[in-house]
Amino acid sequence: MIQDIAPHTFDNAFQKILPSPESYILSFRGKEALSQYKNDQICCPRAKELDLDLSQAIYLFSIDQDPYFLVMHVPEQNHYAYHELRPLTRSEPHHFGFAYATGFHLYDWYRNRRFCGRCGKALIPSQTERALVCPACGVIEYPRIFPAVIIALTHQDQILLAQYPGRSKQVLLAGFVEIGETLEETVAREVYEEVGLHVKNIRYYKSQPWGIVSDVLAGFYCELDHDGPIRLDTNELQTAYWISRADLLYGKENLDGSLTSEMIYRFKINDYR
Incomplete structure (x- = not known):
């Protein structure tokens, strides 16, 4: 199934880390993902392959010690374009397909949880766990599942x-x-x-x-x-x-x-x- 990526290993533990040039970058446009097909396989871009601002990059998870970061609104470039998400999740290599599906889950949550549902203030990322916190009233929002x-x-x-x-x-x-x-x-x-x-x-x-x-x-x-x-x-x-x-x-x-x-x-x- 989509999550069966052995021998690769998936680690979703929260970390406060910054992207390096070798980090993988996930970016979405609706239900499309920034990607590239090479020899019938999908490629996920690394930070060094893109011209982008990494100051707002959000750490998502790691696969085999390789960190994946979410960056919003990355323009198409360097042969990377936005492709429909579902076919990507069925493509080789499987661990990239799983990364795109899981990354989209978090992207969808981040883009839909910008403001506090109790008081209306802008939410900010927690410093200790994967959550969004209201600085005014203290409401904590976790990823929706x-x-x-x-x-x-x-x-x-x-x-x-x-x-x-x-x-x-x-x-x-x-x-x-x-x-x-x-x-x-x-x-x-x-x-x-x-x-x-x-x-x-x-x-x-x-x-x-x-x-x-x-x-x-x-x-x-x-x-x-x-x-x-x-x-x-x-x-x-x-x-x-x-x-x-x-x-x-x-x-x-x-x-x-x-x-x-x-x-x-x-x-x-x-x-x-």
Whole structure:
């Protein structure tokens, strides 16, 4: 999956350090990232390759001791241009794709958390942790992370797949965790809300950070509790349907770094809990 970057190592511990000429620079424009393609691989710019002001650079994280910094509004230059984010996260080398996704998560938070929600004063970076602090009233803002579930609902040798309006990609049911509920309760609620079915034997599979939309995803397999018709929530889904393992055309070529694709593939090869 997108976070599986071994043998590279990811370190998100907060540090107060300044960029060097060798530091990697992440800059975004909407959902595009400053990058370059060379020989079908993505390249992330180092500070020495760009003409930019580093005085406002924000340390994000390190991969293999290489620090990555966020710099806002870097102009295109030296063959580096803004490219759509999602294809970058699926490109080689994988650790750059993960860096872009995680960097975007923090970029999106920084650009949307400029002022205090309590008193309206401008927020300033904390000196001791990754947070933004209001100097007037003391409010502390931490990076926003939205918990959500991915749900593989099975019945005998079938799995329930769905499609969102206007999209052709096969997906699993999914939804955000609401106030006061467990992840397992979210699974049961989302299935009932989206397709009108009851579930049992809910089992946790794996989790995944999904920085492109500021989520952390928890994957669950579950089973149909009893037969019944699908009652589709057309506000959420275009269609939902059962498909057998034999009829499901899904191979390694469909793995795109997402938890959803891995869970569908694991069902296809009958290797899941």
